[in-house]
Amino acid sequence: MSQAPEIHRFSDTQELTRAAAELFLEVGRQAITQRNCFLAALSGGSTPKTLYSILASEDYAQQLDWSKVHFLFGDERSVPPTHVDSNFAMANAMLFSPLHIPSTQIHRIRGEDPPEAAAAHYETTLRHLTAAVPGQWPQLDLVLLGMGDDGHTASLFPGTASLTEGTRWVVPGTSPQGTRARVTLTLGVINHASVVLFLVAGRNKAAVVRRVLEQRPGDPGPYPAALVRPETGRLLWYLDHAAASELTPTTDD
Numbered sequence: 001m002s003q004a005p006e007i008h009r010f011s012d013t014q015e016l017t018r019a020a021a022e023l024f025l026e027v028g029r030q031a032i033t034q035r036n037c038f039l040a041a042l043s044g045g046s047t048p049k050t051l052y053s054i055l056a057s058e059d060y061a062q063q064l065d066w067s068k069v070h071f072l073f074g075d076e077r078s079v080p081p082t083h084v085d086s087n088f089a090m091a092n093a094m095l096f097s098p099l100h101i102p103s104t105q106i107h108r109i110r111g112e113d114p115p116e117a118a119a120a121h122y123e124t125t126l127r128h129l130t131a132a133v134p135g136q137w138p139q140l141d142l143v144l145l146g147m148g149d150d151g152h153t154a155s156l157f158p159g160t161a162s163l164t165e166g167t168r169w170v171v172p173g174t175s176p177q178g179t180r181a182r183v184t185l186t187l188g189v190i191n192h193a194s195v196v197l198f199l200v201a202g203r204n205k206a207a208v209v210r211r212v213l214e215q216r217p218g219d220p221g222p223y224p225a226a227l228v229r230p231e232t233g234r235l236l237w238y239l240d241h242a243a244a245s246e247l248t249p250t251t252d253d
């Protein structure tokens with residue numbers, strides 16, 4: 001039985017990303033205390049970029065034993081690792097390089113390979129890292145996600161086969177607009193994580209945020225983001241004021 005989403009509203013992106021940095025450190029410290037290792041899957045997008053730069057800043061950088069962190073990716077675009085659209089390139093510039101993370105702790109999706117090959121390769125990487133036995137899903141400590149204004153998350157797009165994948169951990173994911181191919185973790189992996197954190201900012205996301213978090217009869221969907229319901233883990237939504245603007249106000253608002 002999945003937990004209800006924990007919805008947090010912040011006045012702006014800065015406040016949101018600072019809270020996300022605190023959560024990242026908290027989940028990381030807990031995983032390191034329990035298992036001596038922290039498996040964190042990063043996402044692309046604009047809001048995480050700010051989060052990574054906060055984590056790499058002096059105040060935050062000294063609050064975690066980065067030698068125990070293994071970085072994974074929730075998805076990747078089919079581009080080389082130096083490409084401007086590469087999620088790895090962004091995380092590398094904002095987080096890995098400033099923190100001098102050794103390459104042995106960075107597990108990127110090979111966007112330069114054909115998507116099927118990259119997906120198979122990444123599943124093998126995940127199997128080695130998580131030591132999950134056949135038939136079991138891996139348990140990542142933290143999965144960071146964003147959401148597009150069409151309700152996609154990671155590279156799980158509305159109406160695509162990736163949404164119904166029931167056994168594979170990593171699959172090719174294409175957007176319905178037929179833009180560049182991508183590779184994505186599947187819902188099975190995401191929904192077995194200990195903590196899943198959505199970072200969503202901007203007025204253009206408000207209508208879909210409302211439909212994902214407060215489904216009403218007649219709403220279109222389900223949106224891919226609404227299918228993220230960790231089986232036993234925590235699900236958190238960090239929203240800025242604009243993204244939360246169509247949600248039913250709470251007494252805190």
Ligand SMILES: O=C(O)[C@H](O)[C@@H](O)[C@H](O)[C@H](O)COP(=O)(O)O
Nearest residue numbers: 044045046047146147148153154
């Ligand atoms: O690689 C990506 O682009 C992400 O995996 C994608 O799912 C992203 O999180 C959303 O599109 C939201 O992106 P923004 O935060 O930039 O709006």
